[in-house]
Amino acid sequence: MAAIHLEQLRHSYRARPRDDVAADWALRGLDLRWTDGGAYALLGPSGCGKTTLLNLISGLLRPTRGRVLFDARDVTGLEPGERNIAQVFQFPVVYDTMSVFDNLAFPLRNRGIAAAEVDRRVREIAAMLDLDRTLAQRAAGLTADGKQKISLGRGLVRADVAAILFDEPLTVIDPHLKWRLRSKLKELHQRVGLTMVYVTHDQTEALTFADQVVVMLDGQVVQAGTPVELFERPRHTFVGHFIGSPGMNVLPCQVDAAGVARVDGHAVPVASASPSGARDRKTELGVRPEFVRFADSGLPVQVERVSDVGRFRIVDARLGAHLVKALIAEGQDVPAGGGHLRFDQARTQLYADGWIVD
Amino acid sequence: MATRVENQKAWWLVLPVVLLVAFNAVIPLMAVVNYSVQETFGNNEFFFEGVRWFKQVMQSTRFRESLQRQLMFTAIVLAIELPLGVAIALAMPRKGIGVSICLVLMAMPLLIPYNVVGAMWNIFALPDIGLMGWGLNRLGLDFNYTRQPVSAWVTLVAMDVWHWTSLVVLLTYAGLSAIPDAFYQAARIDGASKWAIFRFIQLPKLKHVLLIAVLLRFMDSFMIYTEAVVLTGGGPGNATTVLSIDLVKIALGQFDLGPAASMSLIYFLIILLLSWLFYTVMTRHDEA
Numbered sequence: 147m148a149a150i151h152l153e154q155l156r157h158s159y160r161a162r163p164r165d166d167v168a169a170d171w172a173l174r175g176l177d178l179r180w181t182d183g184g185a186y187a188l189l190g191p192s193g194c195g196k197t198t199l200l201n202l203i204s205g206l207l208r209p210t211r212g213r214v215l216f217d218a219r220d221v222t223g224l225e226p227g228e229r230n231i232a233q234v235f236q237f238p239v240v241y242d243t244m245s246v247f248d249n250l251a252f253p254l255r256n257r258g259i260a261a262a263e264v265d266r267r268v269r270e271i272a273a274m275l276d277l278d279r280t281l282a283q284r285a286a287g288l289t290a291d292g293k294q295k296i297s298l299g300r301g302l303v304r305a306d307v308a309a310i311l312f313d314e315p316l317t318v319i320d321p322h323l324k325w326r327l328r329s330k331l332k333e334l335h336q337r338v339g340l341t342m343v344y345v346t347h348d349q350t351e352a353l354t355f356a357d358q359v360v361v362m363l364d365g366q367v368v369q370a371g372t373p374v375e376l377f378e379r380p381r382h383t384f385v386g387h388f389i390g391s392p393g394m395n396v397l398p399c400q401v402d403a404a405g406v407a408r409v410d411g412h413a414v415p416v417a418s419a420s421p422s423g424a425r426d427r428k429t430e431l432g433v434r435p436e437f438v439r440f441a442d443s444g445l446p447v448q449v450e451r452v453s454d455v456g457r458f459r460i461v462d463a464r465l466g467a468h469l470v471k472a473l474i475a476e477g478q479d480v481p482a483g484g485g486h487l488r489f490d491q492a493r494t495q496l497y498a499d500g501w502i503v504d
Numbered sequence: 505m506a507t508r509v510e511n512q513k514a515w516w517l518v519l520p521v522v523l524l525v526a527f528n529a530v531i532p533l534m535a536v537v538n539y540s541v542q543e544t545f546g547n548n549e550f551f552f553e554g555v556r557w558f559k560q561v562m563q564s565t566r567f568r569e570s571l572q573r574q575l576m577f578t579a580i581v582l583a584i585e586l587p588l589g590v591a592i593a594l595a596m597p598r599k600g601i602g603v604s605i606c607l608v609l610m611a612m613p614l615l616i617p618y619n620v621v622g623a624m625w626n627i628f629a630l631p632d633i634g635l636m637g638w639g640l641n642r643l644g645l646d647f648n649y650t651r652q653p654v655s656a657w658v659t660l661v662a663m664d665v666w667h668w669t670s671l672v673v674l675l676t677y678a679g680l681s682a683i684p685d686a687f688y689q690a691a692r693i694d695g696a697s698k699w700a701i702f703r704f705i706q707l708p709k710l711k712h713v714l715l716i717a718v719l720l721r722f723m724d725s726f727m728i729y730t731e732a733v734v735l736t737g738g739g740p741g742n743a744t745t746v747l748s749i750d751l752v753k754i755a756l757g758q759f760d761l762g763p764a765a766s767m768s769l770i771y772f773l774i775i776l777l778l779s780w781l782f783y784t785v786m787t788r789h790d791e792a
Binding site: 206 | 684686687689690692693694695696697700704705708709
């Protein structure tokens with residue numbers, strides 16, 4: 147078990163990356179400090195550098211710049227075996243000629259662990275993953291689900307690893323099993339207290355699994371925080387968009403000399419303490435649909451569409467040239483045609499060039 | 505009532521290949537079958553002899569000895585070429601300029617005509633002027649492939665290894681390139697040794713290409729003729745007279761067409777049987 151500290155980490159797949167050309171870099175410099183025993187998720191769209199970051203932590207890749215530290219020990223130059231780390235990949239990797247049991251035992255046997263202990267660990271993990279009835283079968287004969295469970299099992303079977311890294315491990319798993327395995331992983335994390343890092347592009351997966359979620363975009367960390375922080379106070383408009391369903395409303399706005407933000411000419415009170423500092427940049431206003439409600443006065447809008455999704459309704463309302471989404475709980479009225487919207491001031495953030503204005 | 509009109513034009517498209525197979529394989533084979541049960545003294549006169557030639561071939565020590573030499577040659581050559589080919593393929597670079605250089609070098613022996621290979625090694629192994637023969641003698645070894653059976657065998661095997669190991673290398677290299685990176689990554693995470701990676705990832709994934717390599721090398725080495733004839737002509741004495749060389753001696757040297765035909769059929773059936781055995785044994789587990 148270990149605390150992981152990433153220091154000024156940069157990585158490029160090119161032989162001679164140019165320092166000043168952003169396109170040369172898959173990871174453009176990040177600093178992260180993860181405590182021992184935490185559950186972390188790396189969340190971001192495809193190609194944002196999540197997998198690269200994971201491979202840098204496990205040692206499959208050497209960073210072009212920067213250092214990786216486990217418990218203050220510099221492991222940047224060490225092989226994955228020496229770092230004592232477990233990693234589960236997106237697509238199942240099984241050793242075809244071995245039985246399920248031998249597959250699960252493989253990482254233990256390679257480290258010279260006694261047969262009795264191997265047997266105990268393998269049976270424990272197999273029971274957890276519902277693989278106990280197939281232990282004697284050849285791994286090659288299993289379904290994709292079964293094979294991925296073997297891959298997961300090989301990651302979980304070692305009790306003493308510094309961390310377990312998951313690279314979108316549930317992509318190939320059936321939806322009904324996905325839920326079960328996800329809660330198993332969470333349960334396992336609480337029981338053994340290993341540091342776990344989980345890469346995904348699925349926000350539900352990230353938010354249910356992790357204590358802390360790291361949102362990445364274009365090789366950079368845009369925000370690292372608890373699910374609540376990401377939800378309530380996205381530091382970047384991308385986080386607002388990417389997390390939440392539907393995502394945050396992002397409306398272009400102007401900030402006047404008095405520091406009042408205006409959308410389409412209408413003044414909107416915001417949470418930011420000093421909006422006027424952002425005046426000469428590209429300013430936007432962000433508010434989640436959860437914090438938008440209808441009122442007797444406020445922003446004049448036309449209701450365009452109402453979608454009933456069960457416990458609440460999603461209302462698309464037109465405000466001048468912009469579309470604003472609002473989540474309206476069951477039992478509350480939605481005016482037909484024209485109405486007025488109000489944003490919760492404490493949850494309405496001002497963004498300049500994409501980044502939050504405090 | 506409408507009768508169904510079948511379009512039979514497609515047969516014309518099949519015709520070329522039917523003709524090709526007929527003239528290339530079926531008709532010659534039937535001619536051999538025809539010869540194998542008859543006696544002829546020329547003048548296109550034939551007398552039916554039944555299975556006499558088959559009996560004669562099966563009972564002759566000459567055939568048994570040729571077959572033994574043939575089996576020994578094939579066994580030695582397979583035992584060297586397969587492990588060596590796999591080892592070279594494993595050692596070859598996976599990326600960069602080295603890949604093309606290695607592949608071109610490896611492909612070269614395969615592009616040389618068989619009789620040229622024989623002639624090259626014939627000269628190369630000459631004790632007085634050939635680099636190999638002269639060198640071995642300079643090292644104090646008594647090497648003369650035209651007089652000593654052991655020298656002749658060493659030269660013959662060395663020539664075949666030089667000529668054909670590349671085939672195993674190229675097949676294996678193609679097989680290795682098809683293994684996804686994730687397997688190697690998982691093995692590194694699992695702390696697998698180089699040997700474990702070979703034993704549990706590479707070898708199982710190479711199984712099918714190695715099966716092809718074994719079959720090709722088995723059939724080819726079992727039918728070796730041109731290179732061996734040019735190199736040793738079956739000598740010294742009969743020391744390197746393998747089946748095909750013996751067959752040609754009987755058919756064209758002695759003009760015993762009946763025995764030669766029956767021997768060809770037996771030869772053919774041995775290859776068929778052994779190939780089938782290899783295939784069955786090596787794919788036994790695939791359904792599991």
